Amino acid sequence: MTRPRLATLAIIVVALGVIAFALSGALLNLMIFMMIIALAAQGWNILGGYAGLSSFGHAAFFGAGAYAMAVLQTRFGVNAWVALVIGIALGALVGAFIGFLSFRSGLKGSYFALITLAFAEVARIVANSTNFTGGAAGILLKLQNGLPYLQFADRRYFLLIALGFVAIGLVVSWWLEHSRFGAYLVALRENEQAAQALGVDVFAVKMKAIAISGALTAAAGCLYAQNYLFIDANVAFGSWISIEALFAAIVGGSGTVLGPLIGAIVLLGLGELTKGLSHGIPGMDLMVFGVILVLSVAFSPNGLVMLMKSLGLRAPAKEREA
Secondary structure, X not given: OHHHXXXXXXXXXXXXXXXXXXXXXXXXXXXXXXXXXXXXXXXXXXXXXHOOOOOOOOHHHHHHHHHHHHXXXXXXXXXXXXHHHXXXXXXXXXXXHHHHHHHHOOOOOHHHHHHHHHHHHHHHHHHHOOHHHOHHHOEEOOOOOEHHHOEOOOOHHHHHHHHHHHHHHHHHHHHHHOOHHHHHHHHHHHOHHHHHHOOOOHHHHHHHHHHHHHHHHHHHHHHHHHHHOEEOHHHHOOHHHHHHHHHHHHHHOOOOOOHHHHHHHHHHHXXXXXXXXXXXXXXXXXXXXXXXXXXXXXXXXOHHHHHHHHHHHHHHHHHHHO
């Protein structure tokens, strides 16, 4: 059962890699952005999808990675790859910090969601008013093409790196579905009190989940900073990334391996298509996001992945009836 699943994931990643070398211009930039959002959505999915701890403030992790990437390179001359590793580690630490304060206080449900939003907003205000982070002016990274700088004249190579991180996210999600730790997460999501009664260390499991979630989302922030070579507080810690990560995971299928990736591709693809058809009318893509979310919750509450699975199972049944 497990080998075909891994083979399917490998085929999907390879197919996306092949597509990458057929793209250029605006489509290439769009796919890079899709992979960054998919990675952030994978981070949200670990916590909100598998563990059932919905977050409204994943911008805190995204921004931690983005600022670590930018500050370490511009102020301390740290190598881009080293800054990337530190940024990912910082995301995990921020997750552990928020988790320790929240879980020790017994916060869950809407209270946990709001406290994550509060942390992200506080981080945005601090970054916006501190000279060390560039204040309101933000931080502009130096353009230096080359593998040591994680910048490339041919942006398809950067897309492959982003795709590699998404592949890591897929493997992590697959591992969760086939590991004891993943089973603990699902048990917490379904009934925390019952899981605790059966001997699950609820606090430790939650802490590991939020640390992994923070690391993946921080990786997305690092890639964003290195791709666009500019960040400020409203970009790094803005509510937009929390919303897009949440939307992509829910629409694609929270608590599934492929859900965040499919959700990011569908949402951003339809958003760009809407912009083109509406000749750039402001807010049209956001309207499409809202419509898709409403339709998804109404007709496919388990996401597009589960919808496709159910349709795939029903087709053979109809054939047998015929």
